[in-house]
Amino acid sequence: MKLSLLCFVVSAVALQAQQTEPPSNEELARRIDLLADMVSTPAETNADSPFSVGGYGEITYWNPEQANAEVDLHRVVLYLGYQFDPIWSFRSEIELEHSKKIEVEFAQIEAQLSDSMHFRMGNLLLPLGLTNQNHEPTSFYSSRRPLLERTILPTTWHENGVGLWAQQGNLHWQAYVMNGFDAANFQLASNGLRDGRQGGSQAQAENWAFSGRLDWQIQPNMMVGVSAYQGASGQGNLSRDFGVQILSAHATANHGPWQMRGLYAQASVADAAFLPTPATSEDLRGWYTEVAYQLWSQSREQASLTPFLRVGNLDFSAGDGMPSAQSLIVTGLAWKPQSHVVFKLDVEFQDPAAGPNTQTLAFTLGWSF
Amino acid sequence: MKSFFLCSLLFLPAAGKVFLTQKQALHQVFGKQEMQSQTHYWDKKQREEILRLADANQVAALGKEFWQKDGRSAWWDTRKVRSKSQSLLIVIDPNHELEKILVCSFQEPLEYLPTSKWYAQFEGKKLNAKLQLNQDIHGFTGATLTARATVKAVREALAAHEVAHPSKPKSK
Structure with missing residues (x-):
């Protein structure tokens, strides 16, 4: 030097x-x-330096109308990467969740095969929806991740697998083979697909699944895409395969201070009535659309104040003829005193088809670097 | 000549995802025509002016500029995105408008590199208060840190150019 x-x-x-x-x-x-x-x-x-170090975290207070309030150091995550040479690299995120549970969020070896094509293997984030692969608290406005993306697309969703991704012009695609869900743990009616995740931890590997994604950057400020998942989940322990299929479509657009995004997802679990926790319907469905307006911003600190509104609908028992959908509205403010720190305050209204309405006040301090 | 070679070597991006060497990028911009270069050592007053114009907290202590007699200039910028750097060649036309950006190296994972269409939206832009993300410049989903670093680099290059060549149109 x-x-x-x-x-x-x-x-x-x-x-x-x-x-x-x-x-x-x-x-x-x-x-x-x-x-x-x-x-x-x-x-x-x-x-x-060949090392890359980063991280993010969030502490959340929420106060549901019909339950006790809670404040939780939800996650503290350390990102670590290492570039072995111009082609091969390692990337990982290790999470301390609820200040007591340690989990690997992803850990992968990646190789650049050509100018556009990349190989990836290890514990991988599934490429579905808007939040799973971009889940830092500074990248979305609400205190908690959208409910659709905690249940039908259950972030943070990561499994062991291998695949390819590529950027070709304005098209970006990803395709992976990974260990499937474990149907023995599904609680479809109450929690969507969330409890079937294995996280790559001593994962049952009798059934594997395919997941893929295609994004099209139409304009610098507009992107649309689709993603899909297909695979069995019986893992050889249950009487049936319990095939899981997910289809999702998403779009983002921004114009000046306006930012919009939308997501639709539908999933089905074959023979759901025969699950260890049986469900009356095989189908789950949900959508949301969100609009945000950057009310104030300051170039020097890259500070901003952004109110937002998200409306959506979620149904864990679609198609069974029973009233089961719930509509969701989340509205609030996200204040970034600088680009790496965010304070979020919002209120979430849930209006289920059956049962009383609920509302939850939430506040989150988030950071990423 | 030897000293210029040494100087150029030190401004080359580190090994990694290098799309263009500095020499290749300059060749793309200026072709075979004669080109000159200058390292600007900013004094305190100049740095304050660049800070003010760029509306930044921090700017480089020196600037590396390449130019031709037709009045076009190119500024070299290397800065951190997340924990790794990117190197850009930022081309400015005689009217102090941004002509184009060449991404010469990008050391972060390539999935955080925006598409060429995203970089193209800077073309024709001048330095003003609206030249920032979510105003005249659209963000890029999944590559927010890269977008921020690039906007900072462009603002600083345009500000440095204004300080180095306050009269317009520039002629050297």
């Missing part, structure tokens, strides 16, 4: 000398000070 600095000073000074009058000693001393400042800044010294 010192040699590089010396070379730089010598070359820069020599170049300058060719063009103009020789600088004075005082001017040379000032320039050396400037260069020393640049070399010693962490941003510069880290630029050549």
Whole structure:
């Protein structure tokens, strides 16, 4: 580093000398000070390191109308990556959840096969929906992730597998084979597909699943995409295969301070009536659309204040003829005093087809770096 | 000549995902025509002015500019995105408008690299208060940190260009 600095000073000074009058000693001393400042800044010294370090976390308070309030250090996550050479790299996230449970959110080896094609293997995030692969609290406005993406697309959803992804022009696609759900744990009627996740931890691997995604960047400010999942979930322990199919479509758009996004997802579990926890319907369905307006922003700190409104609908027993859908409205404010820190305050209204309406007040402090 | 070579080497991006070397990028911008370069050592007053124009907390202590007699300039910018760097060549036309951005290296995972269409939206933009994300520049889903770093780089390059060449149109 010192040699590089010396070379730089010598070359820069020599170049300058060719063009103009020789600088004075005082001017040379000032320039050396400037260069020393640049070399010693962490941003510069880290630029050549093969390590990448990052992280995010969130602490959430929520106060449901019909239950006791709770405050939870929901997650603290450390991101660690290592670039072995220009082709091979390692990336991971290790999460401390509810300040007591340690979990790997993903851990993968990646190789760049060509300018556009990449190979990925390990514990991988499934490529469905808008939140699962971009789940840092600074990347969405509500205190908690959308309910649709905690149940039918159950973030954070990660399993062991292998696949490819590519960016070709304005198309981005991903395709993976991963261990499937474990149907023995499904609680479809109350929690969607969430409890069937295995997380890659001593995962049953008798049944595997395919997942894929295609995104089309229509314009710099507009993207549409679809994602899909198909695979059995009996894992050899149950009398049936319990095939799971998920189809999802999503879109994002922004125009000036306006930001919009929408997501639709439907899932089915074959023979759901024969699950260890039987369900009256094989079908689950949900959607939401969200609009946000950046009311105030400041370039220097990249600070912003953004009110938002999300409306949606969720049905864990679609098609069984019974009133089971619930409509959801979430509205609130997200304030970023700078781009890595967010304070969120919102209220969520749930209006189930059967049963009383509920509302929940929530506040989250989130960070990512 | 030797000293210029050394200087260029030190401004080259680190090994990793290098799409264009500095020399290749300059060739794309200026072709075979004669080109000159200058390292600007900003004094305190100039840095304050760049900070003010860029509306930034921090700007580089020096700037590397390449230019041709036709008045077009290109500024080299290397900065951190998340924990790794990207290197851009930011081309500015004689009217102080952004002509184009060349992404020369990107050390973060490539899925955080926006499409060429996203970079194209900067073309023709001038330095003003609206040149920021979610105003004149649209964000890019899944690559927010890259978008922020790029907007910062462009604002700083345009501000540095304004300080280095306050009269317009520029002629050297």
